Amino acid sequence: MSHPDYLERILTARVYDVAQESPLELAPRLSDRLHNRILLKREDMQSVFSFKLRGAYNKMAQLPPDQLHQGVIAASAGNHAQGVALGARQLGTTALIVMPVTTPKVKVDAVKARGGQVVLFGDTYDDAYAHARQLSTEKGLTFIHPFDDPDVIAGQGTIGMEILRQYQKPIHAIFIAIGGGGLISGIGAYIKRLRPDIRIIGVEPVDAAAMHQSLQVGKRVRLSHVGLFADGVAVREVGEETFRLCQKYVDEIVLVNTDDTCAAIKDVFEDTRSILEPAGALAVAGAKAYIEREQLQDQTLVALACGANMNFDRLRFVAERAELGERREAIFAVTIPEERGSFRKFCACLGNHNLTEFNYRIADRQEAHIFVGVQIQNRADAAHIAQALEEQGFKTLDLTDDELAKLHLRHMVGGRSPMAGNELLYRFEFPERPGALTKFLGCMSPDWNISLFHYRNNGADYGRIVVGTQVPPDEMNEWQSFLDTLGYPYSDESQNPAYQLFLG
Structure with missing residues (x-):
């Protein structure tokens, strides 16, 4: 070949x-x-x-005139869509762009501003791609692939x-x-x-x-x-x-x-x-x-x-x-004894490092769990701080690379409850669109009590939540079926050490 x-x-x-x-x-x-x-x-x-406009335009410019005149179609959630729309307008033809319904309005408007006709279909790119291929056949439009051409x-x-x-x-x-x-x-x-x-x-x-x-x-x-x-x-x-x-x-x-x-x-x-x-x-x-x-x-x-x-x-x-990505901040969970002088010793271990975050709530009469962010020069600096804390007898857990801690737990320290028996903790991701949370809640059994729920909008195309649910042990099969049919990516955080320290 x-x-x-x-x-x-x-x-x-x-x-x-x-x-x-x-x-x-x-x-x-x-x-x-x-x-x-x-x-x-x-x-x-x-x-x-x-x-993206380079490849999209070159593809369209190479089409025979009669084929180009029929119009083009593409599937995209962003940059390829704008390139196809701009190229089509430059070449005097029409462009139909299939975009997922989860596409932010700013990107949809950008395609329309460049002359593209937009069809919203499906939650994912794969959904939009399949629909675009179908429309390409039905309408006689040339499909402009985003990369494999x-x-x-x-x-x-x-x-x-x-x-x-x-x-x-x-x-x-x-x-x-x-x-x-x-x-x-x-x-x-x-x-x-x-x-x-x-x-x-x-x-x-x-x-x-x-x-x-x-x-x-x-x-x-x-x-x-x-x-x-x-x-x-x-x-x-x-x-x-x-x-x-x-x-x-x-x-x-x-x-x-x-x-x-x-x-x-x-x-x-x-x-x-x-x-x-x-x-x-x-x-x-x-x-x-x-x-x-x-x-x-x-x-x-x-x-x-x-x-x-x-x-x-x-x-x-x-x-x-x-x-965090520049290794300028480290996050630790530190357990210190609830006794006089402990906090002073803890601060001494940090030396001249600036604190970026500090969260504490009393847990019991013997121990206190502290969630602390520290400004550092590099990862070696973080290791030295952890070593200094351990040498003072303070149990230290480095949470700098722990997604649950960075996304959710840092905002929820102190949420332990004696009433949260049989609690499971899961992280979920879902398309940021109307009805997504309702769908999630509607799929759950009414017998399962939500014992913890945290959601934070980060301005992305998707939402992230952490959910604590009380599921009886004899209903774990039903819980797994719920997870399998929900259709959202999820992660079981029930054994996460940070969760066990602050919420479990």
Whole structure:
């Protein structure tokens, strides 16, 4: 089977009717801190604030005139939708965009403003994708795939062409976010043909690592569910062609967590005063993790700032988690005896460190449990604090990487109840749409008493709750059936040590 000549396709791609050659800029503060030269490829400066219009427009521009005239259709929750809508308007055709009903209004309005017709369908991208494919057949519209198409891949590959033209000195590595794989496939295909010495490194969230898992086992893997924070890369299964290209051209994939991503958003803001969306900051987070792992110095690294369609309401969550991601804050649960002098000894262990949070409520006559946030320089600093506390006989639990503690328990310390017998504690994620909480509650048996409930809106496309429920032991089978049929991702936190200390 013959494969496309991507070098030729990239060199002849039509993208500059709608896209600009984005700047390749030094990030001076980040470079100084990391002791390497960090260059940002500013795809967030495109007219749709994302690289996506390159591939979408190139695909449409290659269509025969009669096929283009019939119109195009796409499924997307954001950046691809805007690229298709803008490209269609530029080429004088119509674009129908199927978006999940959970898509924030700001993104729906952005597509409409660029001339796209919007159909809202389903809770997830997969729902929207299936409906778009059906409409494509029914209406005779050409489907514009977000990543698994040679013309789309070639359009994204023009970014690699620009990087080599803009910076002709040695480059150690280029870091690229991966969702479906179209962006890294195009860039990798171009770079490796001309500069095979440059490492092509993909970056994925730990909870949406479809390409990483696929490359590990040598075949495409479909994830049962994906994390929703970096929604621009929340893809369950990578493309067939993109997987083939990544097998050939990608040197490795670095995985990063939510806190790392939030810290990277802050890093880019401090250097550029631009606010990247989570997916747009993944490459920066990956570059930082790679530098730390390899103890790299005095090298030139390129990171793609690939999108800036950030929901404003999400900034609160990003700001809270950036300090954790930058290893500037540690969170501990500390147990001290309820006796005179204990608090003084506890404070002495913290030395000159600033407290970022302090929560305490008396638990019993013998022990007190303290939830404390401490400003630190690095993770080694946190380890020293924990060691000092332990040496004083204070049992210390590091909660810095505990999602339940960071999202919920820090706001609920002191909620222990002697009446909460047979209590189960679960975390749930659900689409942030009208009726989601009602659906959750309506599915539960009226015999199960809710003993704890915490919900906090972080401005994301999804909500997160923690629920304490009193379920009789002989009804555990019914409880499991409820979980299985609910359809929301969940996590059993009943044995979580932080829960046992403060709420159990």
